[in-house]
Amino acid sequence: MTPPLLNIKKLSVAFKNSQQHLTQVVHQVSFQINLGEKLALVGESGSGKSVTALSIIKLHDRQRVNYPTGAIEFQGQNLLQKSEADLRRVRGKNIAMIFQEPMTSLNPVYPIGTQLIEPLLLHEGLSKSAARSRMLELLELTGLPEPHKRFNSYPHTLSGGQRQRVMIAMALACRPQLLIADEPTTALDVTIQLQILELLENMQQEFGMAVLLITHDLNLVKRFAERICVMQEGNLVESANAEKLFEQPQHAYTQHLLNSQPERIQTDYDYTTAPTPLLDAQQIRCYFPLSKNFFQRTDNEIKAVDEIDLHLYPGETLGIVGESGSGKTTLGLCVLRLQNCTGAIRFAGKQLDRLQTRQLRPLRRQLQVVFQDPYSSLSPRMTVEQIISEGLIIHYPDLNHQKRRERVIKILKEVGLQEDMLSRYPHEFSGGQRQRIAIARAVILEPQLILLDEPTSALDVSVQKQVLELLENLQRKHHISYLFISHDLKVIRAMSHRIMVMRHGCFIEQGETEKIFNHPQHPYTRSLLHASLFM
């Protein structure tokens, strides 16, 4: 029997903090990969999957990392015992790696060509021109359009998908036996995700290498991997054949993960008895200048939102779907008058577009926002009580401290948090808890409309489901209308009564959720749905 290509035996990883105290984050993890095999390491954030992957070629900060137990055997040799010089000969040559964020993974000050040929110059001693022609072939293979022209381009001039193709070509330069792909599609749009995944599959077959896929996305795993290892809090809790794991998950955590996929929780909205819309926006247009001439006149602009109509009924959720850069967030901010735009906006009988900032202020109570990133949208210098009660101080100045506190406690309980959390600061909470605080801050003002801008994108899948259920409960209880922005079609399907699809700032199509999902009219919607169903 051939020995495995990579054999990780009882690997533990710990990190030193500034006081030199060790914290163990990976506990005795063991798994193997054979040549030509596709293995996925799955888990939520903090599960230790990336730490394990980076340990394979020892990419952690040498001054901080410690390996209390275990061995990482690659082609029979323990990489943990290799010197730095020996490891450098393995990195990029035998084991290559691609990362989550292709924009930041490429050096912004060098053309991609310079970065692409580095492994070949280093490991194979090729001349620059030989390395260049080899890389051009590889770029062609990865599907980068016009590789000759783009060879001297800088990373920022390429799209996210193109940059990830460059990263893949760079990783494959020396024909490695093992490719570690750490969340390779997470930062990409859904249609690009599918393309990159297909590319990885093709390359794996072409080069016959093993692929270790690190991801939190179970759908991606289902599509790609032959074998799956599930990690939770630094432990490997289950390892099985992909088919078997999806059909008969053994460990409770794996079952929990599989059950956390968003399912439709929204009941249908009765449009036959729909009253007049709460929000009615006509011909919304928002252009951003790209460059100005010497006289500061705009000579090039980007049409972030181009003449879009939008209406939203009381208690309804309108899901706005589109890939990054489609203008969905800008549209949301425009209709709330948080972004300058042209067009008519009517909200609860008032013409918002004609109001001055001061006249708008009392209406702000009715129009709330919950942002994507609960880490940066809550002030780190304010306690939970200060954060949630800030709006009350402005909009209900007659409430005394006691009454304000009572309301804060009530809403805190409503969003599933406890009274004793009042005096704590945001950094003391998990991502899901922080998003609950952000929701409480919005809901306490009893708004009629909340703009939810990717409210679950930064959250793990199990937490995501809880937050969606909370939002649905609050909507039913308080009869709030939601403008729900997301790039994630599963989340949109779970939450929305109606969907609007956007692309490049333009309206593509809209309709009731299930109708759009079952009978999309526009080719773009069809391609979006196709990609999301496969992912």
Place this chain on the structure above:
Amino acid sequence: MPSFIISRLLSTLTVILGVITLIFLLIHLVPGDPVQAMLGETATPTDLEALRQALGLNQPLFTQWWQYMTHLLQGDLGTSLYSQEPIIDIMIERFPATLELAIAGLLVAILIALPLGSIAALRKDTIYDNSAMVFSLLGVSIPNFWLGPLLILLFSLTLGWFPVSGRENFLSLILPALTLGTALSAILARMIRSTLLEVLNEDYIRTARAKGLRESAIVIHHALRNASLPIITILGLQLGTLLGGAVITEIIFAWPGIGQLTIESIQRRDYPLVQACILLISVSYVLINTLTDVLYAWLDPRVRYSV
């Protein structure tokens, strides 16, 4: 890149025109009569009027500005009231000294700060890092008026290695450059340490490591160029300030530069010379800033493309 340089040069010219006009207006619109100030309280009205006519101060402000600009374009900055020499000649004599000292000071600062800051970042939280930061703290804390005389005492008077003052040969440049460079190197070393630490944590450094590059190649090729961007901004601003004359250092070492000249001309109420000094300092500052912008764009393609 050429279009970037042209656009920067055009805006630089506009700024310089604005600066010249502003300086002209500041000197001409300040309360008080410059002629009275020049001739003193005892001057007769006839003398005052004669000087006013001689200097063209009795003409409308715009005519004076126009004359000033046309003279300026011909390289005529006027005549010093004190020495009666053409100001342009004084500038030509003094400015090279300032330029020499500024560049030498900056070089000293870079030569000290680059290894110090880099070692501190690469050996973070070790004895090397701590020692570098202690030096940096000392460098910032020691004032030039104390360090300068101390260096003279040690290296000139005791050891006799360098001249005490003046600008005679290369040796006379060493002590003033060290005095200027020490404080600057301290600030720069801290800046290099913090930016390098930030850059070393970037994803593209991890990519470079994953390719199998040596640590030295990673630092020199991938990290330093990115880290140099904020450092260049600081260097540009510092060089601009130094070109305005390092007044204290120039006085301590009797260095015949612009800083010393500015102080002397203010004390002598030599207004045309004061005006010329301010003009030179401002224009140098603007030009250095333009150079910094161009350098920044050369190093970072994102800046080039965004214009």
